[in-house]
Amino acid sequence: MFYDLTRTLHPRIAVFPGDTPVTIQPTLRMRAGDSCNVTAITMSAHAGTHVDAPRHYSDDGAGIDAVPLDVLIGPARVVTLNVVGAITIADLQAALRDIERALRDAPRLLVHTHASDAADEAWDPAFAHFDAQAADWLGAHGLRLIGTDAPSVDPATSKDLPAHRAFLRHGVIIVENLCLRGVPDGEYELMALPLKIADNDAGPARVVLRR
Numbered sequence: 001m002f003y004d005l006t007r008t009l010h011p012r013i014a015v016f017p018g019d020t021p022v023t024i025q026p027t028l029r030m031r032a033g034d035s036c037n038v039t040a041i042t043m044s045a046h047a048g049t050h051v052d053a054p055r056h057y058s059d060d061g062a063g064i065d066a067v068p069l070d071v072l073i074g075p076a077r078v079v080t081l082n083v084v085g086a087i088t089i090a091d092l093q094a095a096l097r098d099i100e101r102a103l104r105d106a107p108r109l110l111v112h113t114h115a116s117d118a119a120d121e122a123w124d125p126a127f128a129h130f131d132a133q134a135a136d137w138l139g140a141h142g143l144r145l146i147g148t149d150a151p152s153v154d155p156a157t158s159k160d161l162p163a164h165r166a167f168l169r170h171g172v173i174i175v176e177n178l179c180l181r182g183v184p185d186g187e188y189e190l191m192a193l194p195l196k197i198a199d200n201d202a203g204p205a206r207v208v209l210r211r
């Protein structure tokens with residue numbers, strides 16, 4: 001059984017205020033007498049469901065094309081966190097109980113918050129984000145990938161991105177804008193495959209769980 005965690009890309013999907021929205025422009029149309037249908041797409045690499053590359057927050061960081069597949073594919077755990085504001089170590093301890101064991105079995109963690117309930121078009125700046133200490137704590141315990149249904153692991157107004165940087169220090173790859181609506185908590189196989197764009201700071205991704 002599969003769960004598709006991917007937000008569908010369309011011109012009205014919410015993006016960070018000021019970021020490039022999605023446009024989908026027909027360039028050839030059979031109805032207009034062309035031999036086939038062809039479309040040109042423009043968008044921020046961070047629109048919709050996507051994987052952040054280390055390049056997003058470090059000029060020396062790896063591009064999205066260099067993020068290893070063995071991080072992007074493998075056992076993952078979904079946990080629901082009824083958190084408003086910052087996700088703390090205490091929140092994670094309550095949800096995961098034995099962190100050593102939880103991350104040994106599944107070193108990828110997807111957090112399900114109220115953001116999954118929002119429509120694709122809705123921009124809600126009050127999304128749950130990670131306390132930098134919580135990000136450090138997860139990284140120190142061997143986390144390899146963090147997924148969130150929020151648009152960022154840091155608050156919408158953050159300029160210094162402390163949680164992004166904490167995850168980066170531990171080599172944890174970040175997946176954002178998931179939709180976990182209707183996905184039960186538990187352990188799955190994750191497949192998060194970003195487009196392979198040379199040296200890029202992110203890649204739009206199809207993200208799927210298999211039970």
Ligand SMILES: [Zn+2]
Binds near residue numbers: 051
């Ligand atoms: Zn991003």
